Structure formats: structure tokens, C-alpha cells
Amino acid sequence: MYSMKKKILMIIPSLERGGGVERVVSELSKRFSSKFEMAILTFIQSIDLYSHEGTLYSLSEKGHYLKKYFNFLSRFWRIHQVIKIYSPDLILSFMELANFYSIATKIIFRLKIPLVISTHCNPRIVYDIELRYFKPLMRFLYSLKAADKIITISKEIKTILIKDFKIPVNKIDTIYNGINLKTITELKKEKISKYREIFEDHDKIKFLTIGRLEELKGHFNLISAFKKTITQFPDSVLIIIGKGSLKKHIKRKIKNLSLNNHVLLLGQVNNPFKYLSRADIFVLSSHYEGLPMVLLEALVCGLPIISTDCPTGPREILAKGKYGMLVNVGDVEELAKKMILLASDDGLRKKMSKMALKRAKFFDYNRIEKQWHALFNSILNEL
Numbered sequence: 001m002y003s004m005k006k007k008i009l010m011i012i013p014s015l016e017r018g019g020g021v022e023r024v025v026s027e028l029s030k031r032f033s034s035k036f037e038m039a040i041l042t043f044i045q046s047i048d049l050y051s052h053e054g055t056l057y058s059l060s061e062k063g064h065y066l067k068k069y070f071n072f073l074s075r076f077w078r079i080h081q082v083i084k085i086y087s088p089d090l091i092l093s094f095m096e097l098a099n100f101y102s103i104a105t106k107i108i109f110r111l112k113i114p115l116v117i118s119t120h121c122n123p124r125i126v127y128d129i130e131l132r133y134f135k136p137l138m139r140f141l142y143s144l145k146a147a148d149k150i151i152t153i154s155k156e157i158k159t160i161l162i163k164d165f166k167i168p169v170n171k172i173d174t175i176y177n178g179i180n181l182k183t184i185t186e187l188k189k190e191k192i193s194k195y196r197e198i199f200e201d202h203d204k205i206k207f208l209t210i211g212r213l214e215e216l217k218g219h220f221n222l223i224s225a226f227k228k229t230i231t232q233f234p235d236s237v238l239i240i241i242g243k244g245s246l247k248k249h250i251k252r253k254i255k256n257l258s259l260n261n262h263v264l265l266l267g268q269v270n271n272p273f274k275y276l277s278r279a280d281i282f283v284l285s286s287h288y289e290g291l292p293m294v295l296l297e298a299l300v301c302g303l304p305i306i307s308t309d310c311p312t313g314p315r316e317i318l319a320k321g322k323y324g325m326l327v328n329v330g331d332v333e334e335l336a337k338k339m340i341l342l343a344s345d346d347g348l349r350k351k352m353s354k355m356a357l358k359r360a361k362f363f364d365y366n367r368i369e370k371q372w373h374a375l376f377n378s379i380l381n382e383l
Helices: 020-031 071-084 097-108 122-128 132-144 155-165 181-188 219-229 247-256 293-300 332-344 347-363 366-381
Strands: 007-012 035-042 055-061 090-094 115-119 149-152 172-174 207-211 237-241 263-267 281-284 306-309 323-326
Touching: 007 020, 007 071, 007 366, 020 035, 020 149, 020 207, 020 293, 035 181, 035 237, 055 071, 071 097, 071 323, 090 097, 090 281, 090 366, 097 115, 097 132, 097 181, 097 366, 122 155, 122 293, 149 155, 149 366, 155 172, 172 237, 181 293, 207 219, 219 247, 219 332, 247 263, 281 332, 293 347, 306 332, 332 347
Parallel strands: 007 035, 007 090, 035 055, 090 115, 115 149, 149 172, 207 237, 207 281, 237 263, 281 306, 306 323
Antiparallel strands: none
16 A cells, blocks of 8 residues: 655664664654654664664665765765655754765755754864864855755754854754653663662762763763762762773773772663662763763653753753753862762752753653654645
């Protein structure tokens, strides 16, 4: 039977588990599969994918997609081939590399398909640090009519695009990343086997953070602040979830500060929520973010939060400090003081826990889904 559903193709470099953007694409594919015919196109094929609905296409590239420069030209043709095969009514791309290829492919092949691009980073920082060559490209491409709509995941990123990239205000909308309250509530009930005695020890204050072991996440500052914290709370423990290139350097710092018995490196875990729900305090020490999903997840798990007031995201998520504590980026002393304050005040932790659960409802996918649905309908109904 012929399906009369409109077709949406989502383009993203990877759907590998562990990334916040990848999780958003996964969730969108599942939530809209009953309303639209969904498909996902990735640049690289990974074994450990997020669950998803709809057809999955892949360019089957191996290795990191940003390091495959020889694929630069061939990607245009291969992306166009997938578009020809699937024949979508709407293309939705995520992350800067996919946005670049989506806009350029539409121009090169003179496609008439509406295109929505979703930017998940702070271009003011990322384009100066990680993607320097993208800055002039995206300033030019984002301003073209090829992109029918630009979606930012924070209002601060929207402001940056307007001021730095001269994008018209009416071309940009902000839709926050959502969280599945029901799913997380179930997952956090799962039992812990490894380090169970630590997580069940109510006399220990358990600080927890989640993030790639990379410079931008500020783990070295967090470990230094934790060193100051254990002088007053010698039984406290710091749990770090995530993998990355700085693992050896982080382990060396832990050893040099004599913290081997106080810091746990759990690596990448399939279900972080069972650990979050059994921790006492969540700490984010990042130098910069887009809209950190880990803060949303910590809210759902009812954790008191301490976060750097980094650009962009934490200030919006925590409503300028109403739903969690904000500290200056890189200020180890201030971070340590806040960690000690929360560790010493059980009443404050309980109050902040209630506030966290209240704030989590604002980011529930049931609400965020309506915004995406309204966007899809507004574009597709014009066809």
C-alpha cells in the first residue's frame, strides 16, 4: 500500500552512541515515525548505534569523519544519490559538517527540497578552536536562502548567529534538546553491580560528572577542586563517566594528587542514569558547551547541580542559578567552595533536588516534540 506520509531525511555525521546530538536524532526518528516517513543518513557506519526508527543510509566511511579530507568532493555526489533514492519532502541536518554538506549539496544540484539546519555548538568558540576553516564558509552559507530555517539549541547561540553571522532574526528558531522523562525514570532504577558498595554507602558524599575526557570538559580543574574538598570530607568520592584522549593524563593527575582511592573512572557506560540517581551532587566543569544534555539528565535524576557558567547552555538550563549553582569557568577555588558547601548541607541538597525535578519537566520531550511538529508542519504545508 502506498504511503501518503511526508518524508523527512535527517543527515548527521554519525549515529554512534555516546553523543548528545546523536541521541536527539534517535529520539526524533522514533517520536515522528508514526506521523512521517523517517530516514537517517550518516557519514560513517558504526556498530554501536543509538536505537532509531526508519530507513538508515550510510556513506560507510571509516574512521573520524572530520579527518577524511579525501572524501570532501565525493561526499556531495554520494549525499545527492541518497537524496535521489529516498526523495524526501524535507531535509533536516545536524552539526556543522552535515550542515555544510547539506547546504552545498542543495546549491550544487539545484535541489528544491526545503532544508532545516540545526546547530548544536557555540560558533564563536568552536569555529576558532576546532573548525577554523568553517568560520568563513558558514558565515556565507548560513546567510543563503538554501537553508530555509536554522534551529539553535540555546537562545545564546541564536544571539551569536544574529550578531556575528548577520542572520535575519526571522530565519532562526530555538528548540531546546529534550529529555525522555519516562525512559530515564525507568533506567535509573536498574541495579548497580560494579562499585555497588560505594554507591550504597550513605556516609560518602558522591560527586559525579559525565563528559568526554577532553580539554574542553575541564576535568583537571574539577580534580583540583575535589582535592581541596576531601580535606574537609575525606570519605567523599568523585565519579567520572566518559572516555577520551586525555585518560592517561587524567590518571596521572589523580595519582600525583594521591586521589587513587577517591576518584573512579568508569569509562563509557550504557546506562549512566543508574549512577546519576545514586550520586549526591552533579558537577559540570566545562570550558564551553552547546546545550549540555548531561545537565538535563542530572535534573531528571534529581541531583543538586554545580556547573561552570560557560558559554553556552548552563545559564539557560539552570535559569541563571535558580535551579543549580553557577561558578566562573576555570575558578578552582570557587568550584571547591561550592562543592564543600553542598557536601556540608544536607538540607540544601534536598531543596536543590526538588528544584531539579521541577526544572526537568520544562525539557520533557512531550513538550519539545510539539515545537518540532509545528516546525515540520509549517514547512511541509507550504509545499
